[in-house]
Amino acid sequence: EAGVAQSPRYKIIEKRQSVAFWCNPISGHATLYWYQQILGQGPKLLIQFQNNGVVDDSQLPKDRFSAERLKGVDSTLKIQPAKLEDSAVYLCASSWGQGLEAQYFGPGTRLLVL
């Protein structure tokens, strides 16, 4: 089966610009996650969707970050305006449900903010 797809793979922007990342989860997976991974650290959950509803966005900086999953399938994460400290890898993952199931990760989008 096809894995989690993400695009773009790399993005370089200047601070105060905006950027958007796209994720297409594994077909049939109801739960979708966005993580931020800063160099040398483990991933940090930003937002979790169950179908097209938000389950957890407690660690999402809502003044600049937004995410949507309108039809319960693919998702977009946006940063506006970007700050230097947003430089990180943004990982998308999906799973069948919210239980004990494994999360399947995409390759990530590497963002550099100058």
Next chain:
Amino acid sequence: DAKTTQPPSMDCAEGRAANLPCNHSTISGNEYVYWYRQIHSQGPQYIIHGLKNNETNEMASLIITEDRKSSTLILPHATLRDTAVYYCIVRVPADSNYQLIWGAGTKLIIKP
């Protein structure tokens, strides 16, 4: 904050068993232990999870101590492709949901 403590790095010879330790002394009775790994420039990959019994699958074995305060991930015959960062994670309840709290992991280097 992560509920797990892992050594920052380890080496293992190719063909030998790699034993990766993890301390989770504050784990609660219904919190599962998960292991993922992340090969350089890739997304994390699920390995195994368990609650209190030892678990084994095609990738690895997970040994959890009886008091559940620590666990060990065992890769029985390590290959060069097992070089990666290995994350030991405790799944914690968060409101009506569960969340994986990731630490910095152990960088495992398999040497020829």
